[in-house]
Amino acid sequence: MRKVRTAILISGRGSNMMALVDAARAAGYPAEIVCVLSNRADAKGLEFAATNGISTKVIDHKAYATREACDAAIDVYMRSMMVEVIALAGFMRVLSADFIAGWDGRILNIHPSLLPAYKGLHTHERALADGAKVAGCSVHLVTPELDGGPVLLQAEVPVLPHDTPAMLAARVLAEEHRIYPQALAWLANRIIEDRE
Ligand code: GRF
DSSP, X not given: OOOEXXXXXXXXXXXHHHHHHHHHTSTTOSEEEEEEEESOTTOTHHHHHXXXXXXXXXXXXXXXXXXXXXXXXXXXXXXXXXXXXXXXXSOOSOOOHHHHHHTTTOEEEEESSOTTSSOSSOHHHHHHHTXXXXXXXXXXXXXXXTTOSOEEEEEEEEOOTTOOHHHHHHHHHHHHHHHHHHHHHHHHHHHHHHHO
């Protein structure tokens, strides 16, 4: 079985990236992490990737006149690495419709809410302000609608009395680290089946 070549795109800490890298170390895991790309040179997660022998690349969006030009550079790098799946993991950039069309059904994202609730930023603050009793995270396929693509997997956590956004975020993050590797494995297995 040839593993599915996967890129991870980050902008910061990269804890979900680490969870995917750890999961992909298992012999039977259907995806391999071939590169980690960041739009920020100071993204903490890049160090972990490099230390773990994974190719890293910085494509700084500020160096490009337009979103499309930046995304075209990302696309060229992905193709040069023979990437088959792109996993967004705290990548704080909206990808252009053209880029997404070129990777139809091959881009995953992890989002810290039970989609379709709380698309966008500050999910935990908004859930607490609403008095929500449950929160959670979702892995979904990326489409041009922000946080709007088909959901593959979700996990719920309770919202506890006296939760702060940071406390809730930590509880949700533990579930993110659990379900993202499962969702990537599911997509990779489907791609492997399609090859046969
Ligand atoms: C996570 O909460 C993820 O759901 C959101 O951005 C955060 C990234 O955290 N998209 P990390 O960089 O993976 O630690």
